[in-house]
Amino acid sequence: MASVTPPGLAYEVEHLPDQHRFQARVRGELAVLDYTLEDGQMVITHTGVPEAIAGRGIAGELTKVALRHARDNHYTVVPDCEYAQHFFENHTEYDDLLAP
Incomplete structure (x- = not known):
């Protein structure tokens, strides 16, 4: 589990490997990133943040x-x-991770 503390908010990002999900509960709302794993590739299939906590x-x-x-x-x-x-597109420092 990784702790993340952006300005004004404190929450933990939890990894649920059996569910292929990273999640964070913020002010009672659940934000998620879902993925699949296949042949050494992590496919990010969904990222969702409820409107109540969006923009943070x-x-x-x-x-x-x-x-x-x-x-x-x-x-x-x-x-x-x-x-x-x-x-x-906005974080080229991660380009080395992109699948060919």
Whole structure:
């Protein structure tokens, strides 16, 4: 489990490997990043943050924790959801993780 503390919020990003999910509960709301694993690739299939807690960088933190996990486990990443695609466009420091 990774602790993340953005300004004004304190929450933990939890990894649930059996469910292929990273999640964070913030102010009673559940934000998630879902993925699949296939042939050494982490496919990010869904990132969701409820409107009540949107705009606080939570999806970005979930993605960063997931990408650290991918890097630590030598996975390449396929950003299959719209948010993950946008994240990679704006964070070129993770380009080395992109699947060919």
